[in-house]
Amino acid sequence: xxxxxxxxxxELGIHARPAxxxxxxxxxxxxxxxxxxxxxxxxxxxxxxxxxLAVKCGQTVEIQVEGSDxxxxxxxxxxxxxxxx
Amino acid sequence: xxxxxxxxxxxxxxxxxxLVLKKEDYVVKRVKIENPDEEVKRVEAARExxxxxxxxxYEKALKEVGEASAAIFxxxxxxxxxxxxxxxxxxxxxxxxxxxxxxxASTGDNFSEMFASMDDDYMRARAADIKDISERLVRNLSGQxxxxxxxxxxxxxxxxxxxxxxxxxxxxxxxxxxxxVHGSTNSHTAILARMMNIPALIGVDMNLDEIQSGTCxxxxxxxxxxxxxxxxxxxxETKAKIASEEEKKNLLLKLKGKENITKSGKxxxxxxxxxxxxxxxxxxxxxxGGIGLFxxxxxxxxxxxxxxxxxxxxxxxxxxxxxxxxxxxxRTLDIGADKQADYLxxxxxxxxxxxxxxxxxxxxxxxxxxxxxxxxxxxxxxGTLSIMxxxxxxxxxxxxxxxxVKEVKAELNASDIPYKDVEEGIMIETPAAVMxxxxxxxxxxxxxxxxxxxxxxxxxxxxxxEKLEEFYNPHHKAILKMxxxxxxxxxxxxxxAGICGELGADTELTETFVNMxxxxxxxxxxxxxxLRKIVREME
Numbered sequence: 001x002x003x004x005x006x007x008x009x010x011e012l013g014i015h016a017r018p019a020x021x022x023x024x025x026x027x028x029x030x031x032x033x034x035x036x037x038x039x040x041x042x043x044x045x046x047x048x049x050x051x052x053l054a055v056k057c058g059q060t061v062e063i064q065v066e067g068s069d070x071x072x073x074x075x076x077x078x079x080x081x082x083x084x085x
Numbered sequence: 086x087x088x089x090x091x092x093x094x095x096x097x098x099x100x101x102x103x104l105v106l107k108k109e110d111y112v113v114k115r116v117k118i119e120n121p122d123e124e125v126k127r128v129e130a131a132r133e134x135x136x137x138x139x140x141x142x143y144e145k146a147l148k149e150v151g152e153a154s155a156a157i158f159x160x161x162x163x164x165x166x167x168x169x170x171x172x173x174x175x176x177x178x179x180x181x182x183x184x185x186x187x188x189x190a191s192t193g194d195n196f197s198e199m200f201a202s203m204d205d206d207y208m209r210a211r212a213a214d215i216k217d218i219s220e221r222l223v224r225n226l227s228g229q230x231x232x233x234x235x236x237x238x239x240x241x242x243x244x245x246x247x248x249x250x251x252x253x254x255x256x257x258x259x260x261x262x263x264x265x266v267h268g269s270t271n272s273h274t275a276i277l278a279r280m281m282n283i284p285a286l287i288g289v290d291m292n293l294d295e296i297q298s299g300t301c302x303x304x305x306x307x308x309x310x311x312x313x314x315x316x317x318x319x320x321x322e323t324k325a326k327i328a329s330e331e332e333k334k335n336l337l338l339k340l341k342g343k344e345n346i347t348k349s350g351k352x353x354x355x356x357x358x359x360x361x362x363x364x365x366x367x368x369x370x371x372x373x374g375g376i377g378l379f380x381x382x383x384x385x386x387x388x389x390x391x392x393x394x395x396x397x398x399x400x401x402x403x404x405x406x407x408x409x410x411x412x413x414x415x416r417t418l419d420i421g422a423d424k425q426a427d428y429l430x431x432x433x434x435x436x437x438x439x440x441x442x443x444x445x446x447x448x449x450x451x452x453x454x455x456x457x458x459x460x461x462x463x464x465x466x467x468g469t470l471s472i473m474x475x476x477x478x479x480x481x482x483x484x485x486x487x488x489x490v491k492e493v494k495a496e497l498n499a500s501d502i503p504y505k506d507v508e509e510g511i512m513i514e515t516p517a518a519v520m521x522x523x524x525x526x527x528x529x530x531x532x533x534x535x536x537x538x539x540x541x542x543x544x545x546x547x548x549x550x551e552k553l554e555e556f557y558n559p560h561h562k563a564i565l566k567m568x569x570x571x572x573x574x575x576x577x578x579x580x581x582a583g584i585c586g587e588l589g590a591d592t593e594l595t596e597t598f599v600n601m602x603x604x605x606x607x608x609x610x611x612x613x614x615x616l617r618k619i620v621r622e623m624e
Contacts, residue, residue, distance in 0.1 A: 015207060016214070017156050020163035047167045048196055048215075054205045 001066040002074040013056040023047040031067025087313040091289035093306040094275040098326045099262035103300045104240035113190040124178045124185040131225040150280040193219025217248035262304035336614040347623040354605040367610035375412035377607020378585040397460035405468030414471040419443045443476035458493045462504035471508040478517040514538035519567045526578035536586025595619045
């Protein structure tokens with residue numbers, strides 16, 4: 001399993017639209033990708049659960065990637081967060 | 086005439102016929118079914134149809150309100166594909182052996198409930214999105230239509246609530262205003278109304294069954310009023326408001342961002358007068374070059390004790406920050422006379438206009454004055470702040486103010502509190518100040534002529550006294566000569582002079598003032614662009 005921490009810089013946090021894009025992005029990979037905020041973990045591909053985390057600007061989340069393509073998925077997720085959040 | 090109130094999400098005015106939109110009371114029935122596979126397939130078909138509809142809405146919104154607002158329909162499409170949401174629907178169908186409509190409706194309720202209970206305004210508003218997609222699915226499952234969004238003539242839409250898709254589907258040119266019972270300022274409907282520049286009121290406490298479509302109504306987004314069956318007077322007033330809004334819009338389009346400059350190249354600053362931080366929106370909206378008179382009295386009036394230094398500091402700081410580097414001239418306490426505050430225990434006076442007021446209170450009670458000065462200097466580091474002292478009649482008063490300012494700065498230095506040296510000026514509103522304006526000009530950075538008091542003191546006319554109206558001439562030569570004298574004396578000392586009284590907004594005099602060399606006019610925000618227009622049309 002690989003993981004990284006990320007502090008959200010987008011003013012609105014992980015609001016509806018980026019959450020949708022994130023879920024879509026995560027579905028591209030075989031690996032199971034989860035996101036944890038303050039001890040609560042949800043599957044990144046599940047848009048509504050992801051939104052329900054209500055991640056705000058300045059909050060730090062941990063992204064965990066586990067599965068057959070975890071190397072690629074890890075890099076992909078990292079790039080996504082840097083570019084969009 | 087019936088008066089209702091709501092929260093305004095877009096400031097605008099409308100007059101027209103009401104159209105009450107009621108969703109057909111479609112109650113989703115729970116029906117036992119034999120073939121769950123069949124129901125699951127129906128949901129899939131309905132989802133596909135919904136996706137197509139959303140795609141069309143997205144494209145329509147993209148064209149009409151732009152990418153940022155259209156994105157909501159993209160989000161709706163993504164929500165429709167949410168695994169948990171879809172699994173929940175399928176689960177309910179299979180485990181409870183119920184019809185698809187019921188499964189979708191109860192899933193929608195559960196998910197929107199989850200968002201509605203969140204401790205986050207933005208996410209709470211998302212509950213409406215889940216309702217919207219669920220209703221769409223149910224509609225497509227049952228073959229019923231949504232509310233009819235095609236209408237002949239422009240109308241005021243009245244509804245319980247509007248979903249983003251309903252809002253976007255409507256033809257923009259046929260909507261005068263939105264009025265709803267529910268909704269939040271964060272909701273997409275509110276955002277869309279703002280994008281579409283349509284007056285909108287939400288949270289209006291009304292019973293749709295009691296309102297007839299076709300009734301005449303007024304929507305006033307400025308004071309949040311929804312008036313049914315307005316009388317002729319209200320109608321006329323509304324028409325006048327709409328016309329002036331229209332004029333304002335046109336002026337804005339033409340004049341925003343332009344300089345206040347005559348054809349021959351003479352320039353004048355046009356600033357705004359404001360009475361509280363709350364007026365800031367109008368200042369920015371009307372493209373003021375700065376704030377020429379920030380009346381600090383609002384901090385002192387309508388309360389039981391003096392405002393603290395911190396409270397004042399926050400208000401001044403907010404004002405200079407909002408103006409982002411543009412000049413903000415704050416006038417120190419101008420209380421007394423017609424403006425009273427009980428906690429100051431001011432005696433009742435025979436002649437309050439000539440009494441214990443403004444700088445006279447501040448100089449007699451420096452402990453009050455110092456608190457305000459400290460707050461002002463502390464706020465100075467956040468932008469371009471200037472201080473203006475009212476009701477000056479003598480050089481001695483200015484010298485006393487300077488002493489007190491010196492003490493305040495020494496205190497700030499001693500406690501290592503940062504501040505900037507600011508421009509300090511005085512109001513010229515007594516004939517005495519006019520006559521010695523040459524001496525005063527040497528002591529201060531600028532003059533601002535308060536024409537209301539200056540006129541009353543010079544002409545010896547109480548403006549509240551109706552009997553004196555025939556004797557009252559605001560364009561009296563004496564006043565115009567005084568203004569000229571003050572401007573000349575300021576310029577001779579290398580200082581600037583402006584006008585912040587009502588005369589500054591008198592469009593008949595704008596040309597005279599520019600020719601006199603007045604450097605600045607500070608007026609009500611709504612007058613700024615009108616004056617700019619006059620200046621730009623001058624030779």
